[in-house]
Amino acid sequence: MEALKGACIIGQSGGPTSVINASAYGAIRAALDSDVITGVYGAENGIKGVLEDRLIDMAQEDREELDLLMYTPSSALGSCRYKLKDPDVDDTDYKRILEIFKKYNVRYFFYNGGNDSMDTCNKISKYCLKNGYECRVMGIPKTIDNDLAVTDHCPGFASAAKYIATSVMEVYRDARVYDTGMVTVIEIMGRNAGWLTASSALAAVKGNGPDLIYLPEVDFDVDAFVAKVKDLYETKHKVIVCVSEGIHDKDGKYIAEYGSDLASQKDSFGHAQMGGVASYLANVVKEATGAKVRGIELSLLQRCAAHCASQTDIDESFMSGKMAVEYATEGMTDKMVGLRRTYDENGNYKCEPELVDLSDVANAEKKVPVDWLNETKDGMNEKFTEYCLPLIQGETKMVKEDGLPRFANLKKVRVH
């Protein structure tokens, strides 16, 4: 097969992570080093940058700044939450994308994101195919939520998990300094999938784990929760609870909605805006027990705390971006570079790239298996720990200057 020569576009989409730039850099580096890729363009703010002809010439960037992308959190190219319409209903965006692809002879499109982004990839690929324009499309996974189907895990998850487990261990110690009772409720991201909240269980590996863990995979009952906390409080005096922002009752109503008027706010994908579960539950517990309570929301910190990233995650993120380019230049298209878990001869964790059909990932959602929870469904069992612990190994090699992170500063020279 003759090599397909042409430019490539690399875009980032959806919520950022600590390591999404490592993925992007894997692709950028491989593309810059490739013989067949004639131009390496970063799309500002994902697909919006393509639509608006805002492309950055990555070849103009200094090598050492690009190298710093490995340890720079959040989307350095900018991200978006723009959902393409069904092309059969309105193909305006697709026409524009094709126009831009033709303008710059773009023959490779790499998109770095979650399941919404894989859907975007899928639609663009199908539209190009239908219109006889050869363009190889590759998805590069990214999500702290770890909810992409087929792949063993997702780049970005493990770094957030490491930060969460570390922070829970530290809060566990902090909550024990006084000889008075205290209930701490920690709110962790995860709308529908509880992977991040589950990762708080890793704190127990070192004996500093939460007493209760509630995932959105299990219906939440406020009364049963209060009874359990009350019981634990009376016997242990110190209670630490980790809850997903997305826990809901048996009717599907978010617990966050109980105490807030946030329910009416929807983001551009129609998801309800979350938040406030910890303070709501802390107040409920306070009223029921009279205990001193504290609600802590890990908030944005959990998705951008690059200073506590997993080097395993960073390396795998880079690899998935790099392999996307290598597979595409070899002729592959319409795939996402998934991560497959293998073990070496000594039983040590290894990770290999694995091509996954975009259509298997687009809009699908992988939840935490219910048999990875304990019997009372308010904690994790050893199956989860075995799964998650290998992913958080290795400390970040983040570059520091003056005692602070040295993040990449890109020049962002426009292509046109």
Next chain:
Amino acid sequence: MEALKGACIIGQSGGPTSVINASAYGAIRAALDSDVITGVYGAENGIKGVLEDRLIDMAQEDREELDLLMYTPSSALGSCRYKLKDPDVDDTDYKRILEIFKKYNVRYFFYNGGNDSMDTCNKISKYCLKNGYECRVMGIPKTIDNDLAVTDHCPGFASAAKYIATSVMEVYRDARVYDTGMVTVIEIMGRNAGWLTASSALAAVKGNGPDLIYLPEVDFDVDAFVAKVKDLYETKHKVIVCVSEGIHDKDGKYIAEYGSDLASQKDSFGHAQMGGVASYLANVVKEATGAKVRGIELSLLQRCAAHCASQTDIDESFMSGKMAVEYATEGMTDKMVGLRRTYDENGNYKCEPELVDLSDVANAEKKVPVDWLNETKDGMNEKFTEYCLPLIQGETKMVKEDGLPRFANLKKVRVH
């Protein structure tokens, strides 16, 4: 002078920090290694442990677990917020303390805490003196708030400052991923002194600093704040604001009280319970500008994030504990081991111990000098950066196992 032989008690008091155990260990290590100290006892929960005869024999602990105290956050011996009464009004507690001192032949008392704790030291020392019991009393400073008088800075502050500056840099990056506007309000600890909030300015050293910083040293005007944010939002679209939990209006009313009913809750020192400023201000900004807003409370994380501690702070904390024991065994009493800033021949920051009178520290409070703020009093100038930056240098040598912190686990064998 003949050496004073006898046991020592080491206690920890007040809110914990990431490095208070490094201070305690400096004292414990030096005491265990001392020829004149005959027993090294840790008071469980500070002075409460003395009153209740809950003393831990530190000699029973394994050396390697003790060494891990260097990197273990929060008060490993337990802390308290117990305020001794004026001995002229009620000397019950003092009688009991003297009784315990006599029971174990305690001739050295080391107390690790903030200004309330230095007051405790001062009172105990005076009572012993009045009753003809020789006991050398030394304060070991500790407070993330950095508000102790006389000393250049306080152990615990720099590690919190490093975490805050690092987190603000990461949030700065995170807040810029979309091409839509956003206002982020970050709430930082500090009731009366704005040192911690000021440390967010260090994020600007690497070009990722907040747009506005508000300290409790300056009266806060909600309307002026909203006007400023609105203006910045219209020109920059991204606005990051760092506020102290303790900001108040010109009448002294806490801004946190504006949106909450927390005003009626007081802790045992009569301080109003803080919290909720970020969410209150985020809502005010949202109403006034229609901008997307996010309130982030760094909460307990900022005082227990040992994984992001300053090694300079850790080393100085250990040193202050160690020197307390050395000075006391040399004959000093009624002092706190302060930290003095010096410079070597190349102008590099150095830190030396300096003995400070307890009475100069007890109940005094050092605020941020107003001329370290910018002209508009909503940011810091270079004087603050010059002061603070040397303190956050060096990455923690925290021991990790399985990708997670390995904290000290003490056996806590009781003395009696």
